[in-house]
Amino acid sequence: MKRVAILGSTGSIGQSTLEVLALHSEAFEVYALGAQRRDDLLLAQCLRFAPRLAVLSDAAAAQRLQTALRSHGSKTEVLQGDAAHVQVAQAVETDIVMAAIVGAAGLASSIAAARAGKRVLLANKESLVVAGELFMQAMQQGGGLLIPIDSEHSAILQSLPDERSHWRSSVRDITLTASGGPFRQADTSTLRDITPDQACAHPNWSMGRKISVDSATMMNKALEVIEAHHLFGMQPAQIQVLIHPQSIVHSMVGYHDGSVVAQLGMPDMRTPIAYGLSYPQRMTSGASWLDLARIGRLDFELPDPQRFPGLQLAYAALSMPMGACAVLNAANETAVEAFLQGRMRFTDIHRVNADTLNDVNLNAVRNLDGLLELDQQARQQAQSRINTLVP
Numbered sequence: 433m434k435r436v437a438i439l440g441s442t443g444s445i446g447q448s449t450l451e452v453l454a455l456h457s458e459a460f461e462v463y464a465l466g467a468q469r470r471d472d473l474l475l476a477q478c479l480r481f482a483p484r485l486a487v488l489s490d491a492a493a494a495q496r497l498q499t500a501l502r503s504h505g506s507k508t509e510v511l512q513g514d515a516a517h518v519q520v521a522q523a524v525e526t527d528i529v530m531a532a533i534v535g536a537a538g539l540a541s542s543i544a545a546a547r548a549g550k551r552v553l554l555a556n557k558e559s560l561v562v563a564g565e566l567f568m569q570a571m572q573q574g575g576g577l578l579i580p581i582d583s584e585h586s587a588i589l590q591s592l593p594d595e596r597s598h599w600r601s602s603v604r605d606i607t608l609t610a611s612g613g614p615f616r617q618a619d620t621s622t623l624r625d626i627t628p629d630q631a632c633a634h635p636n637w638s639m640g641r642k643i644s645v646d647s648a649t650m651m652n653k654a655l656e657v658i659e660a661h662h663l664f665g666m667q668p669a670q671i672q673v674l675i676h677p678q679s680i681v682h683s684m685v686g687y688h689d690g691s692v693v694a695q696l697g698m699p700d701m702r703t704p705i706a707y708g709l710s711y712p713q714r715m716t717s718g719a720s721w722l723d724l725a726r727i728g729r730l731d732f733e734l735p736d737p738q739r740f741p742g743l744q745l746a747y748a749a750l751s752m753p754m755g756a757c758a759v760l761n762a763a764n765e766t767a768v769e770a771f772l773q774g775r776m777r778f779t780d781i782h783r784v785n786a787d788t789l790n791d792v793n794l795n796a797v798r799n800l801d802g803l804l805e806l807d808q809q810a811r812q813q814a815q816s817r818i819n820t821l822v823p
């Protein structure tokens with residue numbers, strides 16, 4: 433029996449993970465569930481999966497959860513505060529950590545899981561964007577196993593040789609596919625008037641609001657380029673992005689002999705989640721089967737740099753000193769939040785990201801504290817830029 437801790441259990445990835453685990457209760461036990469403040473949903477999850485621990489960052493929500501669990505006679509123990517996520521991630525009882533908190537807020541717990549040698553199922557791509565080198569070092573020192581949950585990176589892992597020492601010598605390049613989001617064909621003059629709900633209406637995937645906006649700007653793919661660089665040790669020039677509106681080919685690996693190996697499937701996060709849980713074996717996920725005859729055609733096109741200027745920022749940040757990717761991520765989190773709150777326009781997201789990346793001073797950063805300080809500076813810088821914008 434493997435014991436699983438799901439951090440971010442009330443989110444889109446967290447809920448999909450519980451759906452997969454419900455199919456395999458003979459092999460996995462839910463040890464801990466964690467979230468920020470949605471005590472109502474966490475209560476329902478606790479009553480169904482009976483974890484040993486439940487964590488909420490918000491103190492009042494944790495108190496409500498505790499009271500409700502007691503009234504149901506539940507034995508689940510409630511912990512509160514950010515440090516409790518870290519505690520659960522590194523607990524000796526935890527075998528597998530699903531790191532599914534959104535944003536840089538997920539870094540502390542995912543790095544704790546890495547240091548503690550856990551099997552880390554990494555949905556939180558921001559951990560690698562903010563602190564890629566340090567995160568990969570922590571994984572190596574901890575001696576655990578890192579499996580990406582992002583569908584593109586899961587596809588790459590599934591398309592690479594099992595023997596990791598062959599990656600560098602056999603691979604020519606990797607291609608991350610992107611759906612192009614809801615505005616792939618929209619008239620670019622209309623983009624400035626896009627509303628948060630329009631940006632969150634993704635054509636193929638149902639996801640949290642932050643990543644949905646990132647998909648609409650293609651900043652999600654920018655973050656994924658940085659993620660792929662760290663996960664697979666590829667140079668930025670070896671990482672291409674191709675728009676594929678059907679989201680069936682989840683990504684591909686090109687080899688020196690001319691072969692291209694890809695992973696295909698329906699756009700359903702339960703497939704990469706099940707792969708991460710059962711690796712190196714396979715198990716059912718609940719996803720429906722791919723019927724290529726019904727889908728009929730698969731299209732590909734290069735991303736238009738005018739429509740998706742954010743993609744280039746990933747390559748720019750990767751060519752800058754350590755810390756630039758953390759700045760880009762912090763700017764983007766701040767900008768997306770301001771857009772979702774109606775404080776600025778959709779097209780301002782790129783402006784804030786590009787200006788913040790330009791303006792923040794990248795002093796030599798070597799450790800996690802330095803990166804977190806830079807993250808805070810970038811958030812302040814982005815916020816002052818946002819304050820100059822008229823919505």
Ligand code: NAD
Nearest residue numbers: 440441442443444445467468533534537555556557639640
């Ligand atoms: P979501 O917004 O649906 O859920 C986020 C979860 O994180 C919630 O459980 C929330 O309670 C928790 N959380 C937020 N802030 C927190 C904090 N400060 N402390 C503790 N918990 C906090 O997001 P999602 O779509 O499930 O995405 C989660 C992560 O997975 C993101 O990093 C995203 O980029 C990545 N990802 C998601 C998808 C997808 O299909 N949804 C695909 C690939 C990668």
Ligand code: MG
Nearest residue numbers: 582583584656
């Ligand atoms: Mg992805």
